[in-house]
Amino acid sequence: MKPSALASSVRRGDRRALAMAISLVENGGPGSAALLRSLKRPTRTFVLGVTGPPGTGKSTLVDRLLQFYRKMGLRVGVVAVDPTSPISGGALLGDRIRMARHAGDRDVFIRSMASRGWSGGLSRATSQVIQLMDAAGFDIVIIETVGIGQADIEVVGVSHAVLVVLMPGLGDDVQVSKAGLMEVGDVYVVNKSDLEGADAMVVNLLGLVRGLKSRSAAVVKVSAASGDGVEALGKSIEAIRSKLKAGDRELMLRSIKGMVVETARGELMQKFGRLSDSKADRLAGEVLAGKLSVSEAASRLAK
Numbered sequence: 001m002k003p004s005a006l007a008s009s010v011r012r013g014d015r016r017a018l019a020m021a022i023s024l025v026e027n028g029g030p031g032s033a034a035l036l037r038s039l040k041r042p043t044r045t046f047v048l049g050v051t052g053p054p055g056t057g058k059s060t061l062v063d064r065l066l067q068f069y070r071k072m073g074l075r076v077g078v079v080a081v082d083p084t085s086p087i088s089g090g091a092l093l094g095d096r097i098r099m100a101r102h103a104g105d106r107d108v109f110i111r112s113m114a115s116r117g118w119s120g121g122l123s124r125a126t127s128q129v130i131q132l133m134d135a136a137g138f139d140i141v142i143i144e145t146v147g148i149g150q151a152d153i154e155v156v157g158v159s160h161a162v163l164v165v166l167m168p169g170l171g172d173d174v175q176v177s178k179a180g181l182m183e184v185g186d187v188y189v190v191n192k193s194d195l196e197g198a199d200a201m202v203v204n205l206l207g208l209v210r211g212l213k214s215r216s217a218a219v220v221k222v223s224a225a226s227g228d229g230v231e232a233l234g235k236s237i238e239a240i241r242s243k244l245k246a247g248d249r250e251l252m253l254r255s256i257k258g259m260v261v262e263t264a265r266g267e268l269m270q271k272f273g274r275l276s277d278s279k280a281d282r283l284a285g286e287v288l289a290g291k292l293s294v295s296e297a298a299s300r301l302a303k
């Protein structure tokens, strides 16, 4: 199918076309650039990032949020980024299984993607997939990152709002701030409120949030397993989404800028991959011959 025809089918909401288009941009083939060029500019979709350390309940919570938004009649796309499995080389199925009850719903589209070593908890094509889901008319795109604990969290850039999902027993609040997580959240979710230590964690987080200078953030306690607190969490996300609906320019720019930067990063990395190997061989030879230092060779390669 021609990229322009594929783009029209995606815009009509054709699910098979969307699946094909996502595979095309994931593989980065020749038609991919043409397809992306023929999409209209991003306009309406609310992008919600869900991040946090491994095993805190992100997927279980996304499943609850799907229920929350489906009750409102909204159409939701989900991108679940999994670490690349060393065995299969593809995305793990765990996240899809947790959200399986929505599999038959025509207004929900769930896609797992492998991170394939791409940093920041995303996959290389994440921002392109957001653009495709936007074109397909989804009201909300939820991105679940690879379970991460460090500060290079690119999901912040592409999202309009970021949930940082934590749970009791992760260690004290100092560890949360050390991991850079206090720099990124719009809503801090203390999940697994059925476990001991949840209330103490909420108190600690409220203290940290009050200390934030440049912005405000909320702290919400939930149990994704039972659904307790999910309505309240949904309301605090809706407070942010309503700003987007009202045309908040800063918020719109935040996600668009993140997508531009991520896409540029992807292009640079691809170019670098094509160039680097033969040049690196030659430069390594020059280092071995004593003509260049490693850092001089690296600067030349970077240029």
Ligand SMILES: Nc1nc2c(ncn2[C@@H]2O[C@H](COP(=O)(O)OP(=O)(O)OP(=O)(O)O)[C@@H](O)[C@H]2O)c(=O)[nH]1
Binding pocket: 053, 054, 055, 056, 057, 058, 059, 060, 061, 098, 146, 147, 191, 192, 193, 194, 195, 222, 223, 224, 225, 226
């Ligand atoms: N007790 C309790 N367990 C929960 C709750 N929510 C999720 N879990 C469990 O926590 C485990 C991890 O849940 P996931 O939803 O896979 O967590 P995740 O953050 O998506 O995990 P990764 O994607 O692997 O980082 C599962 O065994 C869930 O059943 C909760 O509210 N209470």
Ligand SMILES: [Mg+2]
Binding pocket: 058, 059, 060, 095, 144
């Ligand atoms: Mg998960």
